[in-house]
Amino acid sequence: MRHYEFHLSITPEDYLDYYRGTVKVVVARSIQGEVLQFPASLLVPFVTHGGIHGTFVLTCGDDFKRASLDRLQPRP
Numbered sequence: 001m002r003h004y005e006f007h008l009s010i011t012p013e014d015y016l017d018y019y020r021g022t023v024k025v026v027v028a029r030s031i032q033g034e035v036l037q038f039p040a041s042l043l044v045p046f047v048t049h050g051g052i053h054g055t056f057v058l059t060c061g062d063d064f065k066r067a068s069l070d071r072l073q074p075r076p
Contacts, residue, residue, distance in 0.1 A: 003059050004030040005072070010043075010052040018043065042069040 006028045010018075017023040018040040026043065028036045038058055046052050046069075054074070060067040 001059055001061060002064070003057055004032070004034060004036050005055065005057050006030045006036060007055050008043075008052055012049065012051045015043075015047060015051055019047075038067055038069070042067060045069075046071055 008026075008028060018026070024040055025037055026040050028038075030036055036058055038060075042058075043052055046054070046056075055072045057070050057072060058067060059070070
């Protein structure tokens with residue numbers, strides 16, 4: 001399995017393009033500097049009235065399929 005950590009900050013207005021389906025893919029840069037691309041549908045559980053903000057981990061198989069997304073809890 002591969003794991004990629006990255007930060008996201010998407011305003012509610014910007015998320016509308018994902019919600020409407022006009023944008024289907026999210027592109028982000030991992031903290032290691034790699035460019036990541038994953039389906040916008042993985043963000044749905046993390047949408048709030050304030051948008052999507054936080055540090056996330058994208059996990060996928062060695063073939064880059066079967067992706068899942070988790071948000072890391074902020075450190076105190």
